[in-house]
Amino acid sequence: MSVIVRIPTPLRAYAGGQGEVAVEAATVGEALAALAERHPQLRRHLYGDDGRLRNFVNVYRNEDDVRHLEGERTPVRAGDVLTIVPSIAGGAGAPAELSREELARYSRHIVMPEVGLEGQRRLKAASVLVVGAGGLGSPRALYLAAAGVGRLGLVDFDAVDVTNLQRQVLYGTSDVGRPKLEAAAARLRDVNPHVEVVPHPVRLTSENALEVLAPYDVVVDGTDNFPTRYLVNDACVLLGKPNVYGSIFRFEGQVSVFDARRGPCYRCLFREPPPPGLVPSCAEGGVLGVLPGIIGALQALEAIKLILGAGDPLVGRLLLFDALALRWRELRLRKDPACPVCGEQPTIRELIDYEAFCGVPSAAPGGAEEGVPEITAAELRRRLERGDRLTIVDVREPEEWAAGNLAEYGARLIPVGEFVERMHELDSAEEIVVHCRSGRRSAWAAEQLRAAGFRKVWNLKGGILAWEEEAEAAARG
Ligand SMILES: [Zn+2]
Numbered sequence: 001m002s003v004i005v006r007i008p009t010p011l012r013a014y015a016g017g018q019g020e021v022a023v024e025a026a027t028v029g030e031a032l033a034a035l036a037e038r039h040p041q042l043r044r045h046l047y048g049d050d051g052r053l054r055n056f057v058n059v060y061r062n063e064d065d066v067r068h069l070e071g072e073r074t075p076v077r078a079g080d081v082l083t084i085v086p087s088i089a090g091g092a093g094a095p096a097e098l099s100r101e102e103l104a105r106y107s108r109h110i111v112m113p114e115v116g117l118e119g120q121r122r123l124k125a126a127s128v129l130v131v132g133a134g135g136l137g138s139p140r141a142l143y144l145a146a147a148g149v150g151r152l153g154l155v156d157f158d159a160v161d162v163t164n165l166q167r168q169v170l171y172g173t174s175d176v177g178r179p180k181l182e183a184a185a186a187r188l189r190d191v192n193p194h195v196e197v198v199p200h201p202v203r204l205t206s207e208n209a210l211e212v213l214a215p216y217d218v219v220v221d222g223t224d225n226f227p228t229r230y231l232v233n234d235a236c237v238l239l240g241k242p243n244v245y246g247s248i249f250r251f252e253g254q255v256s257v258f259d260a261r262r263g264p265c266y267r268c269l270f271r272e273p274p275p276p277g278l279v280p281s282c283a284e285g286g287v288l289g290v291l292p293g294i295i296g297a298l299q300a301l302e303a304i305k306l307i308l309g310a311g312d313p314l315v316g317r318l319l320l321f322d323a324l325a326l327r328w329r330e331l332r333l334r335k336d337p338a339c340p341v342c343g344e345q346p347t348i349r350e351l352i353d354y355e356a357f358c359g360v361p362s363a364a365p366g367g368a369e370e371g372v373p374e375i376t377a378a379e380l381r382r383r384l385e386r387g388d389r390l391t392i393v394d395v396r397e398p399e400e401w402a403a404g405n406l407a408e409y410g411a412r413l414i415p416v417g418e419f420v421e422r423m424h425e426l427d428s429a430e431e432i433v434v435h436c437r438s439g440r441r442s443a444w445a446a447e448q449l450r451a452a453g454f455r456k457v458w459n460l461k462g463g464i465l466a467w468e469e470e471a472e473a474a475a476r477g
Pocket residue numbers: 260264265266267268269336339340341342343
């Protein structure tokens with residue numbers, strides 16, 4: 001019986017770079033043995049010294065985890081696809097060593113056979129990206145840090161405000177006004193100084209998402225807006241990473257683990273977002289303060305299980321929680337063969353414009369009623385040459401600024417992640433032109449300015465890319 005074995009990215013180096021290998025076998029065990037015979041270097045990654053399949057290597061026959069079938073004795077038929085899923089993507093690296101202090105700190109983990117010394121070392125070797133450091137992000141970040149996840153990335157560009165404190169337990173009253181990531185990093189380093197906290201003070205966009213997500217083993221998403229949720233989903237599918245999903249509204253919460261390598265993704269569940277305005281945000285609809293604590297803690301739990309390879313992850317299952325009735329419901333999710341991103345013939349092969357996809361008229365979550373006026377590169381050049389007094393603000397990151405900027409026209413740098421807290425440095429009496437690389441981040445920045453009462457604000461259409469193109473065209477005459 002000829003079956004296909006799919007090899008995960010981290011193990012392909014040991015299989016001659018191949019992503020799929022066809023072998024003859026009648027059972028899962030025979031297929032893996034045939035694979036190890038053909039690629040001897042793979043053997044030590046699949047089998048322990050006792051000759052048994054390593055417990056953090058999961059094998060799926062088509063869509064089913066073979067642990068729930070007959071394990072290695074599970075029969076296979078011609079055309080079946082076996083997928084090897086290491087418990088974390090990129091997790092083939094050696095577990096990290098623990099210091100004496102860490103052994104003491106994690107002793108309640110280490111005594112449990114399901115975690116043990118090896119599990120704790122795996123946690124230390126692992127990295128998790130927490131998208132959103134708000135209500136859901138607070139318990140996730142606190143528990144993941146306390147549990148000893150080695151590297152914890154946080155994405156958020158907001159500042160702490162007093163309405164956050166009812167549920168965002170990562171912050172205290174003295175943090176009001178501070179950038180969330182600054183306050184969060186300080187708190188998490190106090191919770192566990194052995195954890196490396198990596199702040200990403202950016203708004204995730206199609207341009208930066210792959211770069212931000214790529215270095216992490218597990219992504220934990222709890223964003224409160226649809227464009228970012230679809231963006232994170234698609235980026236995880238494209239990168240082959242598990243996405244621990246959570247969402248909350250008023251008294252209800254949802255949790256699942258989307259891992260397109262072995263189950264459905266968010267788009268398999270919701271092909272398209274609801275029309276803008278139909279589903280109110282937490283700011284409009286409210287949320288019970290304890291609820292994100294419950295849902296966010298479940299997300300932290302699922303992330304830790306994925307790293308340990310322990311238990312049954314919420315892959316292919318959607319957990320619904322009703323806090324008022326105190327009832328849980330579990331729905332079975334199926335992978336949609338026609339899913340546009342993880343299906344058999346995906347039409348989405350790179351990140352798209354998620355604001356447009358979700359019908360959001362501008363880049364801003366809950367943006368102003370009217371769009372921000374744009375200025376073209378040609379018009380900006382004309383006005384600068386005429387000697388008009390314009391304040392140009394570049395909202396890109398310092399590395400992008402260093403690679404080329406408009407400093408000769410007096411431009412200044414305020415990266416988008418610092419924008420809200422630093423916008424007081426700008427003078428609302430001046431005409432302000434904001435720009436980024438392509439115009440999207442700066443559209444958001446411009447809306448923040450307008451929301452703060454600035455009226456003479458322009459967004460440079462097409463960003464510095466359009467400016468450079470225009471300069472080249474002008475030089476050619
Ligand atoms: Zn899908």
